[in-house]
Amino acid sequence: MVLQRRPGNGSNGCQMRPVLIKGAGVVGLVTAYELARRGIEVDVVEQAQHIGAGASWFAGGMLAPWCERESADEKVERVGAAAIEWWKAALPGKVAQEGTLVVAAARDTRELDRFATRTTGHRWLDAEEIAELEPDLAGRFARALYFPREAHLDPREALSSLGDTLMAMGVRFHFGQATDATVSHRFDWRIDCSGRARLPDDAALRGVRGEMLYLRTGDIQLSRPVRFLHPRHPLYVVPRRQGLFMVGATMIESETCGPIAARSLMELLNAAYALHPAFGEAEITETGTGVRPAYPDNLPRITRSGSTFCVNGLYRHGFLLSPALAHDVAECLLSPNHQSEFHDEA
């Protein structure tokens, strides 16, 4: 049920005054959307001059709840599956639902078997079927796992259009503002979506560094994310527009954001090259590092203290899980008795 309440004019004398969101990453923007469409007045402060200054900018943009189940909690699959529909509805035309292809080098095919036993929602493809799906991978792999229901989007495009949509809905953005002190008195509720900036204030939160790069080549075309399994350096390649490919990502227990390490670059390139030699001839157009905020169980949390909610710990699943979290936050604001799966009373 979607409750429509006008700002400052709630039913039963309940005053729903404006909400302040701190951080314009995927969590902040998706939360703003869920609030705004319930008729709540929203302001977003973002310390950078633009949208997507944090981890969200470096994401693969995979909406892959079934693949992620390989190492993620059952909740991620259950809650994540609904995210695909959410993104399709919020950003029509920006989500590709082409599935995910999972492959491994001939000597690592046991990794594929292992992956298959840990996941559902897939079927096996033989060489011919692989060639049909991704002609440029023809002849390279004898078997693959195909997750037909999975989807992907371009995170940068998605964040920018979500920003545009929000502005059109009347959400006010305040860029270049690191503190909300000046405006806070006007707000009944504040929602902290500041990602890794919360690390110093939340002892349970840690950073998991992820390094990635962009390659550009016209020599190969892919229609869907391809995961390349390896016992030590699993990797994925996500196709973007105009011959661009996002190649990711390392997982390092570290909260440093600095430039990509030589070893990581080598491992990512090596794997990309093993997936298809054409990547060896590609241009490296960008390398980047994002820090994924995570709690010890690698599941996100909504914590509340007083009139502030914190939504954090999205780990590898910012795009996959933020719709569910945003929904929960919105419901918590509107109905105090709402039971959230991710709520962690501080």
Place this chain on the structure above:
Amino acid sequence: MLQVYDTEITSRLLLGTAGYPSPAVLSDAVRASQTQIVTVSLRRETAGGKAGGAFFELIRELGTKILPNTAGCHTAKEAVLTAKMAREVFRTNWIKLEVIGNHDTLQPDVFALVEAARILSNEGFEVFPYTTDDLVVAERLLEAGCRVLMPWCAPIGSAMGPQNLSALRSMRAHFPDVPLIVDAGIGRPSHAATVMELGFDAVLLNTAVAGAGDPALMASGFARAIEAGRQAFEAGVLEPRDMAVPSTPVIGKAVFS
């Protein structure tokens, strides 16, 4: 009771901390395994600065002894440096010394290993060297100051289980008084039980537990197998015979027991 350097431990299972689905799962596995020693890799988690801080804090909170390792080091110099960093970070003289000779198979470079072991032992470290089952290398490591040896039974992460039982047997026979901990290559509890039956003192696991569908359950399975293997060794294993031998004479009468 097993003594490694000056520490006595009752659990004969050592657990690596890499590659779990989450730190929470790692902590469940540690509890289920009842291990008293966990290993932690410094190299991978220290991409600059005080990185790894939060993860290392979680490791400390496990409440076990910490055996830092030099995983990912390819030269003696690198390994020595990493060991010194580990001493700072974890305030321990223990170091599991790994010097990798081949990036692909992760086979130890035993020459660099002996060199690094000597340097570190001279500097007061208590070195746990990850080595092959080669007896001469083992002797060199002991000469270099090591008082524990950690032979592989198969390549790291391969899950193949003991590949050369007779080499492991001769190692045990050759060094009856040196604590021998099988490190690397164990895939399943029966592998661990096998090497424990041979009289090895302990087993170090990582991938076999971290990569299992339910790491905590697997850790507890391993703990039992290791315990069982140890008890079998202490009890004296019945060696296989050439033919079936009945346990009671059965001539001409039924057996009631």
